[in-house]
Each structure stands twice: as C-alpha cells, then as structure tokens.
Amino acid sequence: MRKVAVIGGKRIPFVKSFREYNRVSNQEMLTACLHALVSTYQLEGARIGDVALGALLNRSTEWNFARECVLGTALDPHTPAYNVQRACGTSLDAAIQLGLRIAAGQIETGIAGGSDTNSDLPLMLQQQLSWKLTALRAAKTLGERLRILSSIRFRELSPLYPSIVEPRTGLSMGQHTEKMVQEWGISRQDQDALAYTSHMNATRAYIAGFFEGLVIPFKNVSRDTIIRSDTTPDKLAMLKPAFDHSGKGTLTAGNSTIYTDGAAALLLASEEYAQRRQWPVQAYLTDGETAAVDYVHGEGLLMAPTYAVARLLKRNNLRLQDFDVYEIHEAFCGQVLCTLKAWEDAAYCKKLGLDAPLGSIDRSKLNTKGGSVAIGHPFAATGARIVAQTAKMLQERGEGRALVSICTAGGMGVTAILER
Template sequence: MRKAAIIGAQRIPFVRSFREYNRLSNQQLLTPCLQALVKKFGLEGERLGDVALGALLNRSTEWNFARECVQDSGLDPHTPAYNLQRACSTSLDAAVQLGLRIAAGQIEAGIAGGSDTNSDLPLQLQQKLSWKLTSLRAAKTFGDRMKILFSIRPSELKPVYPGIVEPRTGLSMGEHTELMVKEWGIGRQAQDELALASHRNAEKAWQEGFYDDLVFPFMGAKKDTIVRGDTSLEKLGLLKPAFDKSPAGTLTAGNSTIYTDGASAVLLASEDYAARRGWEVLAYLADAESAAVDYVHGEGLLMAPTWAVGRMLRRNGLKLQDFDVYEIHEAFAGQVLCNLKAWEDDAYCRKMGFSGALGAIDREKLNVKGGSVALGHPFAATGARILGQTAKLLHARGGGRALVSICTAGGMGVTAILEK
C-alpha cells in the first residue's frame, strides 16, 4: 500500500473570539487558507482528488461550505469537496480519510482543513416559533395567517444560542474535566505548570521563526494573539476557577483553552505525485485510530484518546516511549495530565488489555512548539494545525516518529502516528 505524505500546511493566526475576525464566517476564514496552499504549491487551475473540510459552529446557509471554499481557492472547479465533523478532531479526521484514499490509490492528492468562529454564532429560532413560521408560510388565507401570528408568544422570540455542553449530562467540557482531575488527583499547580510550558514553548517557537511559513497575516493579525510569553506561575495562580467555583475548583482561564477564531488546512499527496511536482515530503501519515468512552456512566469525558493510543501501539508493535515528538491537544491542561496519568496506571491499562502500565513519556518532547492552551483552539481547525506543525517539526529534526492525540466532545478521541 502507498504512503500518504504530508506536504505542507497553511493557517491564519488563531485569535481571541470577538476581536480581529468578528462577524467573519467559517467560509471567509478557511478560503484564504486554501488559497495560500494553492499559491505556495503552484496548484492554480489544478484538479485535486478531493477536499475535506469541517466546522462545528457554522451558518445554515453554508451547508455546502467545503465546496464553496474550493470554488474560490484557485483550484480547478472540477475539484470535488465535502463537509465532515467530529468535534475537535474534525480536520484530523479529514486528513485521515484523505490519507486512506491516497494510500489505496483512489486519489493522488487532497486538502484537509477546518475552521471555527465564535464571532459569527449561528443563532437558532425556538422550535415552536420555527413550526409556526413554517405554518405561516403555508397558510392559505389572511385569517389563517393572522391566527398563527397572534399565537406567537414573547417567550418564543428568544433566540437559541449554541451550547457547548454534553446533551446527555448537561455539563460543559470544563465541568467534565473538573470531575476527571478530581478522580485522578491532578492539582492546580500541575495544571498551571503545563499551561506555562505551553505558552513558553509557543512564544519561543514564534521568536525563532518556526511558524513564519505556516501562518500568514490575516485581517490585521500577524501571529497567534493568545500566546503569553510573559506569563508566570504567579500570574496563573491569581486566576479564579472557571467551572467549579468552590475552593476545590482547579480549572481556570489560564490552564484551559479560551474561545478562539481561526482556520487551517493541510496538503496531502502520494509519494509519486509529490515527486512529479518536485515537492519535499515533510512526514508520512502512518496510522490513525478513533475511540469512545461511556462518559455517561462514569468514564471521563476526555479519556478516549488513551484507548485509541493503546490500540495504535498494539497494532504497530510500539511502546508509548517509541516517539520523538508528542502532540497532545490541550483542551485543558488537566485533561492532558489525566491522559498521561492513566497511561502510567497499571489497573487502567489492564482494562485496555495490557499486562500493566504503558508508562510515562518524556515531558521534554510534549508540545514543544506550544499547545492549544497557548496557541488557541478554533475547534475544527486544531487537527490540521497540529498535523502541519508536527510534520514540519519531524522534517526539521531530520526524521523521527510523532504521536498525535486529540480528545473530542461526546467522549471520543482520534489519534495518529506520523513518521519521517
């Protein structure tokens, strides 16, 4: 089977919501990423095998936004495209799907990507109001229309805002993570330390120019605006708990991701296609796995990546320590620490079918160019962001193996192995 190669990635700066990208749609954020890839790799007028894009918070009018992004990308309009969504792993899933099709010989090249913005929230009507307005449109007489209009109650005019909560528990992801850190005994200090490392690594990477060819200026933003190179444990320690506001609460705005707007895209191709185009291969997408946990009945909402990683390791005959780079999405610093602690726990790993603990990783290899706490987390864009910077990092190292792990809403997780 052929290998799926990661050729390059482009993204706009990740920014705090309701700032630079206010009132821009996902299509308006993601299209420039495709345009930048097309220009960088000389794809103007070229037909690619497919383009897979996704977003969580999307306008209903952009129901076919992947195809619309392609129409303005500079690619041949004969290039097909489709939408997909798996919460925070959306663009990683998109890359995995295209990678499998490349490996199978169905397509030669494709683009995966994602976008999310809280600054263009798709508000909804109350369901009762929607039903009445639908009936109003179908009403035959003036009397029927007036009867429907007078039946509308003031309470039904209140818009429905998207809720980032689990439908089966009514708890937000932060509230679920508070339950996880209490179960695993993860304290505030450890979470703040991981958050501090994320900011310092991100700031250093920006200063060294690591992101210069991955991120292009957009709407006045020249770099990721959430990175705080001047933060400290003292400053992080002053922040109040954000979810469990009792003295037992440990998750804060400093050790959690904040609302972020952004978009990213990554180009994948077969080795032969890359060679014909004269493209250098940054890394190969070697394997991937998805998993889910029963969070409704006690399993931690964001623990699914532990299972997905376990399956990947077993299938590839690898140990958890057999990686040069670990890119673990930081939805919350506490969530990362819970996953790491679970891999070090004998009983937990035996439930996954291992004889004992998978062991600890070298923290010096974790999110070395910054993680989501520092860089930001526009939900569907994070996967492509991680793939792009991880592939570049392996290439810059001259080779190696990377573990990618992303937790998602609904108690799911998607993981991947990159090799050079």
C-alpha cells in the same frame, strides 16, 4: 498500500474570539488558508482528488460548506469537496480519511482542514417559533396567517445560542474535566505548570521563526494573539476557578483553552505524486485511530484518546516511548495530565486490554512548539494545525516519529502517527 505524504499546511493566526475576526465567517477564514496552499504549491487550475473540510459552529445554510470554500479559490472547479464533523478532532479525522483514500490509490492528492469562530455565531430559533413560521409560509389565506401570527408568544422570540455542553449530562467540557482531575488527583499547581510551559514553548517557537511559512497574515493580524509571553507561574496562580466555584475547582482561564477564532488547512499527496511535482515531503501520515468512552456512565469525557492510542500502538507494534515528538491537544491542561497518568496506571491500562501500563513519556518532547492552551483552539481547525506543525517539526529534525492525540466532545478521541 501507498505512502501518504504530508506536503505542508497553512493557517491564519488564531485569535481570541469577539476581537480581530469579529463577524468574519468560517468560509472566509478557511478559504484564505486554501488560497495560501494554492499559491505556495502552484495549484492554480489543478484538480485535487478530494477536499475534506469542517466546522462545528456552522450555519444550516452552509450545508455545502467545503465545496463553497473550494469554489472560492483558483483550484479547478472540478475539484470535489465534502463536509466533515467530529467535534475537536474534525480536521485530523479529515486528514486520516483522505490519507486512507490516497493509500488505497483512489486519489493522488487531498486537502484537509477546519475552521471555527465564535464571533459569527449561527443563532437558532426556538423550536416552537420554527414550527409556526413554517406553517405561516404554507398558509393559504390571510385568516390562517393572522391566526398563526397571533399564536406567537414573546418568549418564543428569544434566540437559542450554541452551547458547548454535553446534551446527555448538561455539563460543560470544563465541568467534566473538573471531575476527571479530581478522580486522578491532578493538582492546580501541575496544571498551571503545564500551561506556563505551553506559553513559553510557543514564545520560543515564534522567536526562532518556526511559524514562518505556517501562519499567514489575515485581517491585519500576522501572529497568534493568545500566547502570553509575559505570563508567570505566579500570574497563573492568581486566576480564579472557571468551572467549579465550590472551592475545589482547579481549572482556570489560564490552564484551559479559551474561545478562539481561526482556520487551518493541510495538503496531502501520494509519495509518487509529490515526486512528480517536486514537492518536498515534510513527513508521512502512517496510521490513525478513533475511540469513544461511555462518559454518561462514569468514564472521563476526554479520556477516549487513551483507548485510541493503545490500539494504535498495538497495531503498529510500538511502545508509548517509541516517539520523538508528542502532540497532545491541550483542551485543558488537566485533561492532558489525566491522560498521561492513566497510561502509567496498571489497573486503567488493564481496562484498555493491556497486560501492563503503557508507562510515562519524556515530557521534554511534549508540545514543544506550544499547545492549544497557548496557541488557541478553534475547534475544527486544531487537527490540521497540529498535523502541519508536527510535520514541519519532523522535517526540521530530518527524521523521527510523532504521536498526535486529540480529545473531543461527546467522549471521543482521534489519534495518528507521523513519521519521517
């Protein structure tokens, strides 16, 4: 098996939805990231082994989304591409898939990425109206057309908006997380404290110049706009619950990710190919794991990474404490804290097939350049953002091992190990 090198990543600034990137498409955002990779690594005219890209909020007409993004760049048009979709873990899963093919010797290079926008929503027709319009197109006579048109009801003209709820429960991710934090006894104060740390870490990273080379200007925006350098624990404490208004709610707009527009892409290669191109290797993607939970029958919706990490550690003969960097996606600060507490719980870890708890981590190693609550969370882009950020951190350290963990809608989780 060949080693899978993370060469580098590029992303556009992540921004609050319905603002700077209003009416900008997923394809335009992600193509900008690919352009930056092509320019930085001199890939003009190069044929990449494969390109795996995805978006959650995509139009049905963009069925060949990834390929169209590639054709919009200076890459050799013989470069193949395919769509990936695993909710918030999309671009991390894309990186793992390409990494496996590189390790197996099928391809030498790959680009993984993702994009999402709420500011260019793909609205849908009511199902009844879709059926009638399909029948209208097939109608042969004027009488048939008039009969179909007269059957359309006013209520059927109302469009359907994409909704971030679980189809099997009808609950939003935030509502599910409220259940989780109540089950695990996670306080509002602890959630706000993690949110504050996320913003401060991201602020310090920008001041130190960490994001130079990672974040490229786009649409007159040069840096992430969601980071609140001026936030304080007192300001966070003043925010009202966002998902549960019964008086018991602890999730707010301050300790949860907000709707975000953005895109990110990541260049991977075999170690041998990187050496031939004289590309410095930032880190190596050594393993990945996915998992799912039965959230419909009581398991926490966003707890699947607990299973995935347990399997990942066992396969690699590692302890939870054997990492220098922990990048745990902050869909909600409460979800991160539930995960950490579950790993410390003997009864829960027994359910994971373990004889003892995985234990605690050193919190000073967690999301040290800012997490999703501060930076933002364009669903399919987050995995590539985190891997690129983590690889650069390991490069700057000169050595180390990192654990990446992302929870997703549908009760799934995607995790990976990076090393240098």
